[in-house]
Amino acid sequence: MTDGPANQSPKPLRSAKRRLIFVLIAGVLAIIGTLTAGYYFAVRPVTLKIAVGPANSDDLRVVQALAQAFNNNNQQHSQVKLRPVPTEGATASAQTLGEGKADLAIIRGDLDVPKNAQAVATLRKNVVVMWAPPSKGKARKGAKITKITQLAGHKIAVVGRTPANVNLLKLILQQYGVDPNKVEIVQFPANEAADAIRNQKADAYLAAGPANSKITIDAITASSRDGGEPTFLAIDAAEAISQNHPAYEAAEIPAGSLGAANRPEDEVKTISFAHHIVARKGLAESTVAAFTRQLFAIRQQLKTDFPLAAKIETPDTDKDATIPVHPGAAAFVDGEEKTFLDRYSDYIWWGLMALSAMGSAGAWFAGYLKQDERNTNTSQRERLLEMLKTARQSDATDELDQLQAEADDILRHTLDCYEHGAIEEGTLTAFNIALEQFHNAVADRKALLLSMPQNLQRAATQFRAAGTA
Template identity: 25%
Template sequence: MSTEGPTSSLTEPPPRRPKVIKTNQQQVFLYVVLTLLLSLATVWGGRAMLHNSETLTFAVGAPNSDEALFAAKLATVLTSNASRFRIKIVNNADNAKALAQFDRKQADLAVLRTDAKVPLRARTLAILEHDLVLLLGPGNKKIKSIAELKKKKVAVFAESESSLAFVRSVLDIPDGPDAAKIQMAPQGATLDKLFAPANGFGAVIAIVHASRAVRDKAYEQVARRGGFTLNAIDEAKALARKLPGISSETLTAGTLSTSPKIPDDDLDTIGLEWLLVAQSRMSPTTAGELARIVYENKAALGLDNGFATRIEPASVEKDAFVIAHQGAADYINDDTKSFMDKYSDLMYLGAAALSIIGSIFAAIYAKITRIAPEKASELSTAILDIGERIEHAHSLDQLECLQDELEGILRGAVIGLRDGTISTDGLDTFKLGYEFVRDEIGMRRDYLKRHANETGKPAPGAGPAPHDDSNVVVVKTAQSA
């Protein structure tokens, strides 16, 4: 019997399981990218919801009033700045009715002059304008004091009837016969006409926007004809302390006219302020953002007639006539939120989204898509398969093939343990199987060598031994047994 057995009984070594480490790393990278993208999308969506367009109702007087024109300008500025705010302008018969609407919480914004009845919940966002009280006497006649006006017929030169009540309160003239001496100037009247002897006015109190007074050339023209004298109000500071809403103002030399110079020196008078107010319930974030837009767009918000051309920050003093809104005060005092405070909501949202989405993808990877490393115990099957084929190896060459296959499995296991494609689960079983089959191959090799020597050596004095299959000793391995 030839020692060369059929090679067909030796199967090809089982193919190595493809490496999984790269595939798993690619999955992890993909899930990390998806987690970040979805978290960013969640934050962006949350930010869009938080910064959704907000419509603010602005109560104003007549459509051609200064406050109505300012509201229209503000609406345009908000649109051009791509702000989330939109302005809905609601016109009323006059500014008093607009403030009443504001007081009923039917409007978010309004403009008031400080001599008006201030709504309880009004909070200042900005000072839009100053009104100056100009005490004018005819010709060269000086008016020494406010008390002197009580004996004169006085014309109130102003745009609204509310100024008449303001002047009477300043002069401390109650309703009655004396109050009739304080009259509104006729519509379309000029200083020349008011000081005409026929009208009999001993003084004119003009209440004008400070920005408009500087531009108005009518004062200079009348002054050149010697038509009036600008008088100081020496009681300005006392009146400011006595009457809420009145401010003490100083007219610098040449404010009304440069030639002749009027006033010829700095002059004390009183004034009023026009305030942009918001409801106290408006969020500090909204109020602060509105205040910022107003302050940063002063040039665009000023009217052609001069109103609101010198916008100032709201007074943040605790004793201010109308206290500043907290959001505006924070912006003015540079107490705006830090980056962490400002974006803390979005950061918390992002952290929550990152945690939830990351947990979902981690569960998907661990339970579904992850390619688990091959267990070392699973390689024992291939080793035992080699052990079963040892008895069919009838030559040293065939046995060496099995030895190479066994060593290949061992080498692959060592490499797999190193790079993570094979886990240590069942490693003891693998070692036991490897050692058993290795020893079995050694025993089979010794047998084949010994059998080859015995069959190849003739007995002394005898011819070649006849071929007898019965003399073939079949040694079964312990595994096959």
């Protein structure tokens, strides 16, 4: 009997098919997990911080109402939630956005706009109202003021503490050739304007706000306490102002829109400017599109309690707009908002490609793993043929029994290889033929040895041993 590794019983190899299946399942689960995680992060609600002020302003109240509606648990499919960040006013809100401390902000269009701000919506349009109180009753010194050019040397009261309104007044005066240094300018807090106007007399007033602003109407009423009707000062140069300062637009104050007594009796030319909802330039397009969609879906629900909410308008999407529109808001306005598949089709396609590549790699890896089994099976088949030759020349039944046991191990390993896919059915058929020949050779040799006397068996064994020496 020969010695060597070929005579040792082959150890069962780990199933290549099971390893391949494990690798493929792991890969598929990884891809599915990645896609699921991507979908979750894509559709999960995003909380945006919105800077707005000042305290107790209509802007803040509207934003708080929007935040409550956005954050309402009953609002299904709500992709965006809001968290108001109170500021001291539009200037501070713009600064907060510019510093990256907020995602959205309410700003005035006629103030410095942060470089990273892009328009999402127009919150409201504001008109400038200038008027002179009636001269009836306690007569005022000087001629009646009917034009802006007559304001030099007079006292002008501005409603609101923001410096922006004072700058706006100076801009209007300069347009009409009135030196701002030759007028006295005082300011009243917006929420205290009516009382302040009753206690202090001015020759003219300026207020800026929505066309039907209660603050403006109350201020006009308070300045008319002596009887008579105020004289509204038309800004006839509105077109020229808008040409030189794109943040302003020419507008008209409709007749009868400023309270009782049909104020004003006729349309009055003026200028307007907008309060905008702006977003950080780097804010995701899909997030801004979702915010814009929710904003215009909810505004009608709020108009009963907050009439200003109904004034929200879509932004200017022209390329030459004063404030460039955010791509997400433009997509909503233009009806080009991308769906989930539109946004992530590339990732899904690459995922499928990765899955296909993983399948190809898995097939190659499986073939690589089976190569060792195929090589081992080939050497064992050759070993079986050698055992066939040895069995036909064997002179001892013990040796034949050992060969038979080795053949059984080879058979077991070959069946394992076939089960794992390492060998094909044709190879297994060839092996079965060789194995059958081996079994026949062992059976024939044992029958021959049993029929021979013991002394002839020993003599044959010694003769063969001497021949091989």
